[in-house]
Structure formats: C-alpha cells, structure tokens
Amino acid sequence: MAKKEVEQKQKSLPSTSKNPSMNQKQSADNKGLTVKKSDDVSEWYTQVIQKAELIEYSQVSGCYILRPNAYFIWEKVQAFFDQLIKKDGVKNVYFPLFIPENLLTREKEHVAGFAPEVAWVTHGGNTELKEKLAIRPTSETIMYESYSKWIRSHKDLPLRLNQWCNVVRWEFKHPIPFLRSREFLWQEGHTCFATKEEAVEETKTILDFYEQVFREMYALPVLKGRKSAQEKFAGADYTLSVEALLPSGKAIQGATSHHLGQNFAKAFDIAFLNDKREKDYVWQNSWGISTRSIGVMILMHGDDKGLVLPPKIAEKQVVIVPIFFGETKEKVLAEVEKMKAGLEKLGLRVHIDDREGYSPGWKFNEWEMKGVPVRIELGPKDLEKKQAIVVRRDTGEKTAVNIGSIISEVSGLLNTIHNSLLKKAEQLLASGIVKATTLKDAEKAIKDGKLIFAPWCASQECEDNFKEKTQAKSLNSPLEQPKVLGDCFACKKKATAWFYFGKSY
Ligand code: 87F
16 A cells, blocks of 8 residues: 555545435435545545445544444454354453553563554553553553463463453554554453463464454455564564455465463463472463454455455345335335345345435445445336346346345355455465565566565575565465475575565555
8 A cells, every 4th residue: 555644635535424415315426436446545445444434533643433334344253253262262351451561561572672652651630650551552461460370280271361352552654444553453362381282283273263264254365374583473482374465466464373482471470380290381372363354355355336345244245225116116115125034034134225315326336335245126127027136246247036036046145255255365366476486586576566485594684685675575484385495585595494475564
C-alpha cells in the first residue's frame, strides 16, 4: 500500500452513512467506490472499509471503531479458534490491562526494541502514580509473574492459558485500519511445559490451527514456517509464523507461534520440582493472531464493487431481494419468506431486503459493496416460471434456479464460493513465488513483485546485504524442506535451509 495517511483521505470522502430521504435514495451515488482496486489499492481500501460499514474513524489517530459488520467477522474467527484450542486443552483467562513498569522491564532483552511503542498511564486524575503503568502491549510479563506462583510441581504442568483482549502499541508509522492500528484485538496464548519436546510440539499444533483459521474462515492460503534468527521475537528461541501474500505482491505476517525456551522462566522464576525432586525451569510458548487478519482478507478478496466475504464469516450469507410489482407483491413476499425459512433450517444466515423506496438495482449495489456471498432475486415473472435468479458475489455469475431446488442449490453454492475464493488465492500465491538459486534471479524476481523461495545461509550479514539491494527480507522457512539444498542463493556459502523472501508489509 502507498504510504499515505489514510485519515487525510477519509476526510475528503463523501459521507456514506446518512439516511437519505426517499427521493435521494436512488441517486445516493456516494455509495459506490470511486476508484478501481488495481488503480489505487490504498484509496480503494479506505473506501471499502467505510462504505461496507466495517470501520468508523475515531478522533484518535490509529484507533478505529469496529462496526457490527467487522465485529461479526472477529466473533466468527474467535469462536472457531477458541473451540480448536479448548479441544486441545487450553483454558481462557483474563489478566489486567495495566502492567507496572517493574514487571514490564524484568525481561530486558525482549522489551528493549519495543520500548518506544509502549503507552503509559502516569496519573489518576491529578495525582501522579508512584509507579507508572503500561497499557498492555502483550501480556508475557504480567502473566508470568502469576505463573511463578501457580507452578510448584510437575503436577501443575502443563499450564496452558489463553486470553482474548485488546492491546496497545503506539506505532509511529502511518496507521491503517486492521492492518496497523494502535489498539487492536487479539488472542494471546501462554503455555508452560515440563519438557522442551512438549513445548516444541505445541508450537506446531498452534501453527496448524492458525493455518486452519486462514483457510477455513478467511479462504486464504498461508506460508507456514520458521522465522530467521534476525526476524524472530527477541524473547524467543524460535518463532513460527504464517505469512500471507497481498495483491501488491508484499507478504504480511498473519500470526505467530513462539517457543520461548526457558528465557522467561529464568527471568520470572517459573520452576517446578521434577521427578528427581530437583528444581527445573519450565519450557514456554506464546502465540497470537489479531484483527489484522481481517485486513488481509479484505485486501485479498475485495474487488471493484467492494467487499467480497467468504461465506463462513459473512453475517448475511444470502440476501433475498423481492421485486415488487402491483398486486403480485403479497405472493412474491410469501415465496421469499418460505425460501428464507428453508435456508435458515439449514443453518444459513439469510436476510430479506424488502425496503420500500429503493430500486432493486440500488439494493444490489449495496449488498455487493457489503460483500454478501449470494443474492437471490425474485419477481412476479420469476414466480410465474417457478424460478429465482441466484447471483454469486465472487464471480458475478447469475443462474436461474428452480424454486423447488433453491434451498439445496444455495447451500451448496456457499461451499463452492468458499472453495473457489480459496483456490483463486492459492493460484495467486503459487504464481507469486519464484524459485531462485542465484542472486541475479532473486533480484529480478523481487523487482517483478514476486516472493522468492531460495536456499539460504541464514546469516545476518547476508540478509542485510540482500535487504539493502532489494528491500526484501526473509519471511520464513517451511518446516518440511525440499530434499536438495546446495549453496546460498546470495553469498554462495553453504545454505542451511530453503526460505521465502519478499517485500513485506
Ligand atoms: C510492544 C511493546 C512491548 C511485540 C511489543 O507475538 C512489548 C512487545 O513483546 C512485545 N510488541 N512484542 C512481541 C509479542 C510476542 C508475543 N506475545 C504473545 C506474540 C504473540 C502473543
């Protein structure tokens, strides 16, 4: 995305949420997008999130209102991930928002780089606090202080807790709703094990869960793998990540799963008596996925008509637009009510748009902007022919469907849409990756806006050199590696693993 202050743009946009009077409704042309996605993706994004009623701007730069259409998506993702981790044995908790300074700075190594992003509370009313309080940027420190009290023996392990909360990171780069906001929502999992092996195993399990969130909820493929030593979380022994590809060709981190080794355990004295009755430090992980993932989905699937929602996260999966015409109105209404009831019986989320004073075309545009996966149109002529028109949001494809089979058709169609969105994104990802074994090929591919997959030595110096030349950095290295390795694509020393590289968001 171009580096522009989105707020600036927002002010110049026509307002979208006024309730137009009857005769204004038809001409409310401010509803449509005024740019093509391919012409100015940054402006396109800014318009889509507002016109699809996902986001409202607030007075604080970098802090955004998640409107019901956006919050619904988060609730679906939340429910999906929550049941995955609960089935796996994780429990939910809630820790305080405020973290005393002494706690936040206890593990020096991890905080150092992040210090400029911490927001502090220094006063209660007019009274200065004795110790300032950080607004949680992440909860390792406050949680691990409790963990050190709760864990005494191997019987207390594993301890696997998660919290769903907001966090604040006072970013100074230009903020963008969902993708880079100062306050965002996430889950953070924090777990302790008696053995390293168990912890290592869990980092992979959680990474698979994140992949499932992207594939099954957002209909997006990801690159799963391990971060380089330079790119890992400073407090971790290693970091696993899922990375997504944006239409711009840039990669974006979708979620992370860290193995913390015993780094925090030593700093916070989280220890237990092992079966030989000796003191052992626990092995820890932490992992998170945030509302940033919603931004990735919007960018990947959206088109020139607006948002395109994968069916699993769409609040309205099917919108039925009855077309009224004189005395046939009642008959048409009765038929669409029947359809709705049938679809709802199958668990689908259906809405009938029977508003008066809006033309069918106007309604079609609105639901297209909002990304509703399937639209059904039914008018008197269709009724005569015992059919309805079914329109896919993702492809625009229109089909006349026999009323008798509409329920099963539409429910099948939602799966088809999910699979087809996923497939399209998979093709984009596959065609966006170039295998490179020489520096020349790698540079060219990056210049062409591709990601590269290359054998790499994984050294800091080599990464810095390549970054200077191309602005691209290492993304991650798949856990399952190709058989043949060879020399580093860039410095020609021995490679240690195949890595993805790309410009990143
Ligand atoms: C900002 C300020 C202070 C990121 C920060 O990735 C501290 C931090 O520790 C900080 N920004 N991080 C790293 C967060 C690591 C980890 N925490 C649990 C995750 C997933 C969830």
